[in-house]
Amino acid sequence: MKQYNHKLIEKKWREKWRKSGLYKTEESFSVESGSASGGKKPKSYVLDMFPFPSGEGLHVGHPKGYIATDIYSRFKKMNGYNILHPMGWDAFGLPAENYALERKIHPKAAVDKNIKRFREQLSLLGFNYDWSREINTTDPDYYKWTQWIFLKLFEKGLAYESDEPINWCPSCRTGLSNEDLEGNVCERCGSAVKKKPLRQWMLKITDYAERLLEDLKELDWPESIKESQRNWIGKSQGVEIEFKIQNSKFKINVFTTRPDTLFGATYCVLAPEHKLVKKLKPRIKNWREIEKYIEKAAAKSEIERLTEKKEKTGAELKGIKAINPANNEELPVFIADYVLAHYGTGAIMAVPAHDERDWVFAKKFNLPIKQVICQFYQEPKCPVLNEAYLGEGKLTQSGKFNGIDSEKAKKEITKFVGGKITVKYKLRDWVFSRQRYWGEPIPIIHCDPPAGGCGVVAVPESDLPVKLPEVKNYEPTGTGESPLANIKKWVKTKCPRCGREGRRETNTMPQWAGSSWYYLRYIDPKNDQSLVDKKKEKYWSPVDLYAGGAEHATRHLIYARFWHKFLYDLGAVNYSEPFKRLQNVGLIIAEDGRKMSKRYGNVVNPDDIAAVYGADTLRIYEMFMGPFDQAVSWSTESIIGARRFLEKIYSLAFKIKITPNNPAEAGLAGQANQNSKLENLLHRSIKKAGEDIENFKFNTAIAQMMILTNEMEKSETLPENIFETFLKILAPFAPHLSEELWEKLGRKTSIHSEKWPEYDPRMIKEKTFELVIQINGKVRAKMEAPAEAGEAELRGMALNHPVIKEKLAGRPPKKIIVVPGRLVNVVI
């Protein structure tokens, strides 16, 4: 018998598949225009989060998700679906640029080199990608359309310039969006982020907050990801209430979710940056102190604010009083940095009795604490609070509202003071410009000659793409200007509107731009006329299955949904959500329990594993390691199990015997019986593998195939039709080996074009089962029983079992529970 030579087999089939174009996507919608292939096939768009081609190359963790989508899409294909399963590169952005800077090469050269390496590594694993649809976000033909989307956003007023202070990473020397922070640290390099006022391009993602939240309901995504997005969007329903400032025309507009506590407000607080503070300057008696506080607050980094969290600071605006609209009480007004300028109205009414932060502040500044919600209502007295009470209750010390429930009081008090019901979100607009070289140029021209110009002008669509200029020196400047600003020849241009001299926008887009719509490009990768052909898009969209890491929950996955909804509103796409079903890939941790990284020297390279054990073995192993969405530790020691499994299958191919049509007739009764057992197991395996693939439970699908393999091995003979069918269910998992053995059986066409076998429900049913007999819930005996035996029959069998008879010793059982097909429980 020959040895299982994975090297030969895998190389052979990779080449054959490439030559035959086996994995090329069929454009079935063209059927309408009269092609020969018959009716419209159902489609399945199976997508991996495309990788950033880093200099480190792939480690064994990367392919985990790719293997899963490969299995899934092969399975779908066998079930008659038309498959779109593409791959591409997310190659713009900071990491690529930093990598190039370190090595003193051009980012373009670095990216090209890394992509080549990635492609090689991926091709070794036998994936069914249609490489004719490969895309690259740094390709001008691609980013032309990224820029086009920006122009549309600009046109619709959703891209705007702003000078608000934003997050600045001093080490990466660029501004960052909220989503780019982890805590208050740059997600990329871990440096503490500073606040820096900077001219920025912003995208108005907040306009879509409600729809981003609402439409989560219809998505088949892991609950944890949906929950993260809900938290990130952070919707809260509340009320805006105006507090007049005594003896003036000014008002403080506060936002609160607890209007029921209005009578308990004992002071107001404005954020230090609040515009009203400057307006009130002439009337503030301690302006110097206030000014100092504002400066101090502005200088504080977010880190400092964080560490000082519990320690509240602030300053009273002396000479200013606000009037509580509920009871006309005069309240002192403070500025304090525990109130955030960018959330709500940047101003609050403080109710120390019913808010933890206000409580702490009130204690520190010796302000009155007035309880107005009573948990155990016993008017006129309430138990004294020793901390803020946040719950519901009945109102007290609230005038005519005393005694009513807080929930009801919310509405009534709002009405009483003319409050405006509003909804606020934590989500903030997307800081969209980066002061770096390696990104898509923002297609904007500034027309600002001394005599007065057109201002900010969009580059005409016909001039797209605005190509990133070739440069020698692309180091970030750190001044808040992009390195592009130094390329005078590139910056200097004509205003497309008036023809006078203009300057190009020199900021670039963040890495997230290209990945916010790439899944559409795969549908129509060569299109130069529009973003995507709408007819093609209608057929292929939405992505049916999207697999990738959970770390994208509030970054890529929220940005892409935002852009998609915008494109939907624009009429450029047919559906309002891009990704119907999402599967999280659990990380593969290194054997030492840490993340795999060159830094720790614990990287396992998939090429090495594939060389020693084979790509099919690696595929089986990674899918067998554990539940797909769970993090697991790599163990080179355990791979051998997957390898043994495939070796067994390989040697089984030499064991096949064509059995007579009717073995019983041929005097092989025992063997016929054995074969029918095998057949039974086969049908159950078809069912289990199919269901498990659909549910991304590859580990148990493989376990089932192992059980079947072990049985086939034990069996005296192995009928060819059984082994043949088994190969089909193995095919998505181990494409090379199954194809090889398929050929060995004399088949001329590819196993990957075969139909997924159907199981016969009658074949799955066993004739008998092992009846478990319990006494008081403990197993006391087991016996063979007919599968279709009814309750009465099973009860009789159990009670007649010698062991049970003995245990009962003549006593009558109290109760007997019979579960047909399973057990009998006798209670005594």
Next chain:
RNA sequence: GCCGAUGUGGUGAAAUUGGCAAACACGCAGCACUCAAAAUGCUGUGGGCUCACGCCCUUGUGGGUUCAACUCCCACCAUCGGCACCA
């Protein structure tokens, strides 16, 4: 602090959704083959008591519901993720 997830043998894990806990695999031990080793095959492998037939205990901890709980309910502990002065 809030939200989410997880907790089962030496290890990765499984359990038809309330019905035999530990399938499948790794590892380990013994045996066979071998001069020997590797590979392979067979047997065993949660813990305790017992010469043994057997019996008892066991799914993070404590309680509860049930004929029956890894699964449902209550309280707690631990680990990992996300958010965090969001009014």
